[in-house]
Amino acid sequence: MEFSRLGVRLGWKTAALAAAGFSLLGTVPAGAQQAAPAISAGDTAWLLVSAALVLLMTPGLAFFYAGMVRKKNVLATIMQSFILIALISVQWVIWGYSLAFGPGKSFLFGGLDWLFLKHMPDVSPLAPTVPHYAYMIFQAMFAIITPALICGAYAERLSFKGFVVFSLLWATFVYDPIAHLVWGGGYFGSLGALDFAGGTVVHMSSGYSALALALLLGKRKGYGRENMPPHNLTLVLLGASLLWFGWFGFNAGSACAANALACNAFVTTNTATAMAALMWCAIEMIHHGKATTLGAASGAVAGLVAITPACGYVDLVGSLWIGAIVSLLCYTAIQVKIQLGYDDSLDTFGVHGVGGTWGALATGIWALKSINSAGADGVLAGNPGQFLVQLKTVGFTAVYSIALTVVLYFLVDKTVGMRVGQREEELGLDLSQHGEEGYHI
Amino acid sequence: MEFSRLGVRLGWKTAALAAAGFSLLGTVPAGAQQAAPAISAGDTAWLLVSAALVLLMTPGLAFFYAGMVRKKNVLATIMQSFILIALISVQWVIWGYSLAFGPGKSFLFGGLDWLFLKHMPDVSPLAPTVPHYAYMIFQAMFAIITPALICGAYAERLSFKGFVVFSLLWATFVYDPIAHLVWGGGYFGSLGALDFAGGTVVHMSSGYSALALALLLGKRKGYGRENMPPHNLTLVLLGASLLWFGWFGFNAGSACAANALACNAFVTTNTATAMAALMWCAIEMIHHGKATTLGAASGAVAGLVAITPACGYVDLVGSLWIGAIVSLLCYTAIQVKIQLGYDDSLDTFGVHGVGGTWGALATGIWALKSINSAGADGVLAGNPGQFLVQLKTVGFTAVYSIALTVVLYFLVDKTVGMRVGQREEELGLDLSQHGEEGYHI
Amino acid sequence: MEFSRLGVRLGWKTAALAAAGFSLLGTVPAGAQQAAPAISAGDTAWLLVSAALVLLMTPGLAFFYAGMVRKKNVLATIMQSFILIALISVQWVIWGYSLAFGPGKSFLFGGLDWLFLKHMPDVSPLAPTVPHYAYMIFQAMFAIITPALICGAYAERLSFKGFVVFSLLWATFVYDPIAHLVWGGGYFGSLGALDFAGGTVVHMSSGYSALALALLLGKRKGYGRENMPPHNLTLVLLGASLLWFGWFGFNAGSACAANALACNAFVTTNTATAMAALMWCAIEMIHHGKATTLGAASGAVAGLVAITPACGYVDLVGSLWIGAIVSLLCYTAIQVKIQLGYDDSLDTFGVHGVGGTWGALATGIWALKSINSAGADGVLAGNPGQFLVQLKTVGFTAVYSIALTVVLYFLVDKTVGMRVGQREEELGLDLSQHGEEGYHI
Amino acid sequence: MMKKIEAIIRPSALRAVLDGLKAVGYPGVTVAEVQGHGKQKGITESYRGQSVEGLLPKLVVTAVVGDKQVKKVVNIIVKTARTGEIGDGKIFVSPVSDAIRIRTGEKGEKAV
Amino acid sequence: MMKKIEAIIRPSALRAVLDGLKAVGYPGVTVAEVQGHGKQKGITESYRGQSVEGLLPKLVVTAVVGDKQVKKVVNIIVKTARTGEIGDGKIFVSPVSDAIRIRTGEKGEKAV
């Protein structure tokens, strides 16, 4: 258990040294009873399955989002997620993994030593009991879904070309650096920031970028005047179900081993998610008199988001609180959005931005060293300092994501163009961007 | 292999003692070659994956059922399953697991020692090679899907509030006790009742409760006069496919280890399911001249139900028979229902009640100690006594489930109300209960 | 790693001998550090999960295909895949596995010793660290999906009865022999043909049979005159997503162990798939000005097909090339089909035939012994001989599949009949073959 | 001369209406799914707190019949589709100047 | 004056009908999915042994044209939609009193 997120606690370089030490000197870090941990088939099986589960989350997200848009944009919405699986899979093995996790001294990037996965050691110190390829491909799936999350903010109005170029740049200049800083041996990791499976790296980075994009792009044509109800809620529920299923790989897989820590992450993930779904429904009951299916699904996703950074550091009770509170925060954020009138179409900021922020801070509140000795205690266990570390990471992630998104937006908008024309938007992206229709007579 | 369902054979207390003995005294039970089994990463990986697979079954069930109802009830039907994931996930970690598997002396319940999962030993004697949390969360998924199965009986006419209250009570007063009695160290477990993955605990309990509810609630408005064909059979087939997929976790996961017993359960599960699907189609061919897609899916689910209690005790040939016969029984039961004219809308009793009963009895016929040394021989291996044990368990489960369901029905009906009003039913539950529609222009 | 596809390299009999040697004589093959490898829980967990993943591919294929047909044939198309899961699951345990992998001396078949899985050793030399049942059921899933792939060629016009009889014969007389020849200890395996997860056995056999059937059956009524756009592309994308997800079990599972080779297969699979999806979109952009969602999905499937035989033998760079080129070949093949005017309705030949051939040959180009010591070097590593071996296997598979398909076609056509009547085709197979409709008001 | 009878009914009334028509010898009907709004207000739906006014699902059953049969057909529909609650729907009758059976080319009343 | 031509056709005939109409200069059409029942009986479906009488899927192609064009348009539809088998469908012609082009507000025959 102690090895799983070692890098997070000790910084990548220390961890690398320690790992090297295993084989060269035979020294053992505190808490380890054995020399260099051998490759474990059980851990490898778990990490490969987890990688497959996380891969499935992106189509899950595609359906979750696609069900919410109007019929004329169903394919374009699916396509945004689907093509990102392809695009980032290639980006990651060519340069992304090297930038995020490769060795190097720069602040933002790991370096270019591992381009095309060359020169990689057989095992990563961040996952010492599995082949390096397993850890690399597991991380690839995180790199894929993160830009896909943003799709919710610009749904129904982004040009396909603009989307592709923007996403590639965003993955390289926003995701890879933040992953490096928190997980890959960078500053926030060394600082002791706790982010078990991506509250800041995944959900805040995408959530705050989504907010910036929603504001920069402006509202959808007809927003506020037309009805824009979800065109197919069975698709939304299918997506939410695949997300819940896949998220076990995301969170419990982040233990990088099939051990007690993974089990803890699995249980806290499920509990917070359940609690958040119940809370969202309860809030709706009070607010509107009726609990909705979309609300249950939204609450579940909010719960999954919030527990993501915390799942390997908090206990059951922590997960109940984190789940209960996140729905209150996200639901409120969405109502505020409706008041303010900006168009974060499918609430990427409202759910991932707000939920990710809450999760990252909540980790600083409920974390327990007794759950994860490689972690730290949080406020409730008498360590308020951890909350400050979390706050720093949260602040940096928000500011960096927004700033870079603004830059990239203008860059892409001036070159290939970001938003489609009025007629294309009216026609729908399926026809205008892809020359297809979702459903035929 | 011998450890996996140890508790079932020896009773929980004996197993606990034995397990304690492993570490304290170093004694070994017959058949075990080693001292206290260590946590195995391979087994843990398998159980966590199985838990995730079983989780996915509940959305699978949601789609299976939702495709069968009329369009105006599609969301409400999905919601019933989906919200149960949330509701029972929370119920289980707070009190359900403790009631079902906790230590205690009462007949129906394990006790309250493990409320909020406190005071649990690190490892359960029922799954000695994985962390206790893994076994607990695996069992949680069973507790979730069981009340969800009942949804088929009251589809298209139950009030959401009534449903939530009823389900929570049912989980606590029907599921938890039966799980305790059969698996958690209770009477039928000690008696030697064989139920590998839930023929009585899951399928009979839900199936007989479904029958009671169908009779108590009465027919859907228009039943018999209106056509009520499945509104979307692709959804039904999606659901059936996810069920088949997830059921490998349900059944083979119940070995609680990635061992030869799990492989046996996997193979018998697949074989019985396949055989049942073929048989259902064959019966339809004879009866109507055409095999249907809904029939193939229904047969597959019937096969999955029937093999559930047996999969870890019978061999390949047993599974072929169990699968072949279950379709005959369930198909007949459904035709009888049509004759009798009561409205078990989506045939929860016809499939889970009848199939579960058959599976439980068939286990007493085809069980082989050579497949599972912790099990017993059945009638065909010369041990008719086992059939009597099965019969007792079957009888108790049916009577207890029906009796408690009747009580809970009246309790909830008099307080929050069970059935929606005529207008709400006509309007559809999606609009009347949730203020949503599944599909929009 | 060295054991995983041992049989492929050494021929089944040698492998069996070697495996026997482990326990009898204690001898060790080069590269193995230990005596008879014990059953590994980690490897077993991985193979069981992989089997479940591959099972899910067949429903995935069902939705992929069903979304592409017209509404009136949606169920029949799903049914073809779904009922094959049932049919071949039973065929495989009764005689299929024995024919393909059983011991025996005939050229085409393994023999009948393992009918009903009797007399099987506890462990297969082809997967020495897992129970034999795990390997058997993993292979069953391959036997299921292969005939299901052919459905794309005869979609919307085959009679259900003809389909069932043809498929059963095809599985027995085409699939089982080819599996035997390449994997089960037969001629091409001994020759050193490399087919990690089924480029020839699965994709070429089905692809070339599909071509033959498309020509023998003739065009769909109205083909060329009517529009026949995909009736529901969300279903197609759901199918493609499940295929991508499940294919990790197909390819990485074929390592039969959770080891570094499995990780390599996982990564090359994902990379080639991603590359192929991108390439297909790029080609469409150039050809039509727009990338389509169907194109991205088709490219992904083409990539999955092409990397299948290669994934455990080539490195990352090889996978990038294999993926990039396959889309070019398949896209061209489909355009040629449109020109020639025959009706391979959903392009089984265009994708699986062409892509499978390319993958098998590409394996002979990019294979590296450094990736898999049980494999061989390919052309680029200075071993052009391997290409010839691949060519022989490819040639045999194509010719054998076509020849047997022609024979079986006439056999079935003269007896039960293959193609439905004109009126039934006009009415749609859902109503005419199954008496059902996919969607109801 | 002929008339087109378009009955906007509740989905749940379809079977009864069709059976009623068939019983008196008018099997020729065309049914379409529509949504509507009348005295029976649509219901307010809510998606993440954003309200949407929904229409209610209805079916339109269309039958073209000879002038003399109009009354009979309308009566049957009224009888089979009525529940007495708001939302039962409307029947509109409108003139049809010609009818052609595509299969045979027959025209006029014998084509319906 | 204008007429509304509503052709209930087999889904498989759509392309041919549309192409036929376009070839003679009538691109303005509206197509709706419906289900129907005529001489061609619906088929009996069966779900878990429970029988349901199904309707058959059809399309309604609607074109509003000037009175003088009615014959030509009807003939084209008959020609392109006919297979000669039961189920080919019907064409109904009915009077239209006015037509308005929303974009320009133009009225009457020049609006169609």
Added chain:
Amino acid sequence: MMKKIEAIIRPSALRAVLDGLKAVGYPGVTVAEVQGHGKQKGITESYRGQSVEGLLPKLVVTAVVGDKQVKKVVNIIVKTARTGEIGDGKIFVSPVSDAIRIRTGEKGEKAV
């Protein structure tokens, strides 16, 4: 006497048209999903390189009103559905000889 007003509009105009009608007291409407083709050509779609000419999704809003209200209703629809771009759609007005409220059996103009 009554008229049937059938407005073929863009899906995006639905809310505005319905609100417009309601504001002046015509809540009774029926909406159907259709596809169409007019001055605004359908777009060419491409599936694996095979081209298909697509129709564009439209909605038909049908309201039956008394003769005297026709002008007013048409004007409201024109106003609320117009964007000025090709594809705004058409309104067709046709005679209705009778209307029946199923719930009450009322006939004629008071039934609409």
